[in-house]
Amino acid sequence: MARPRKPLLSTDRIVETARALVDAEGLAAVSTRRLAAELGVSGPSLYNHFRTKDEILEAVADSVSAQVDLSMFEDGRDWRTALHDWAVSYRNALRDHPNIVPVLARGPGRRPAALRLADAAYGAMVEAGWPPAQATSIGALMRYFIMGSALGSFAGGFVDDASAYDPADYPHLGQAHLLAEQQEKIDERAFEAGLTALLDGLALQYEQVRQQV
Amino acid sequence: MARPRKPLLSTDRIVETARALVDAEGLAAVSTRRLAAELGVSGPSLYNHFRTKDEILEAVADSVSAQVDLSMFEDGRDWRTALHDWAVSYRNALRDHPNIVPVLARGPGRRPAALRLADAAYGAMVEAGWPPAQATSIGALMRYFIMGSALGSFAGGFVDDASAYDPADYPHLGQAHLLAEQQEKIDERAFEAGLTALLDGLALQYEQVRQQV
DNA sequence: GTCTATACTCCGATAGAC
């Protein structure tokens, strides 16, 4: 076969297959040859639809950004509730596709869904009365926290092996090997605790800012 | 030359050279051949000192963790001040070696300096009266925030090109192309704002926890 | 026990035939 009657590939099909592969086996498993094999074509065929492998990964990343709900910024919720719900939705999207997070963490760049996300959050904060500079900071600091929470599981970063943490070296890590087991619950709780603290702290700053006007 | 009188390599020299290479040209620039060339040696020689390339990167990461000051947990500062100073020191270390952050973000694993860091922070929170579960959450959420802030610059994630952000698509991103320019200042300010909010919020939780005792 | 030489497999990407 040289040129089929109907195209075998489409950008959508490539992105979907790539996302499934990333989810199942990680970023490192995505080689052009491997991805092409999953699609039933030869490696270089991908280059008819994307200029580089990185473009494919960017498209996968953006398809994950597109899953974040933004409706909370439109229905008159107060800024704090909206920010909370947005953060949870954002985090859930990343948690469902943790392997692509390193690509997302590079920033929005030119990815449309990521830009819509930044635009909506920033716009809502300005709308709620935050001065532009503070609204920028809020966008940044929420991103730090959410990306950080998705990038590396805290609990999963410890080894599931008691002998790895000698009490003589690390007097307080006696239970650390248990963290790996309860990973999900611990990360979930830490995320909620951090988000609550962050929003409580921001509410304090908001009062000060509003009194100055 | 087959076997030199004096060893040309040492683990320290490899780690130092690798760190310099990572800092100067990024993670992707570190191949065993390239690193060996910098050391004046052939590629496979590295495998006499490290079992894999990944072990070298882990060692580089840990040498950065070792730069984080931990003295604030020992001199009787209150938990909030100590946590603040620790976060700043932590972030500064990462900011000085941003290219290695993806490796650090995988978690402490078996890296001694990273474990000392987790141990010190967790121990200090328990010492200050936080219940163990909350102390774990604090360790996690601080890590989220600090790693997130170091991993991808928020401001640097935007493209330095006004035409990339069409107002019709992103009504609130009119100035976004300017962010890349002022990267450092914006990231610095967002980090401080977030850290203050986080600590304010935690102080609120602390009061509640202490009242229950 | 530390190095060099060599080789194997896989990678991203390009050129050109159909």
Next chain:
DNA sequence: GTCTATCGGAGTATAGAC
């Protein structure tokens, strides 16, 4: 728009020199 052939370079295993 797909194929095959091919390139340079990656990680790393192994054999052997000294």
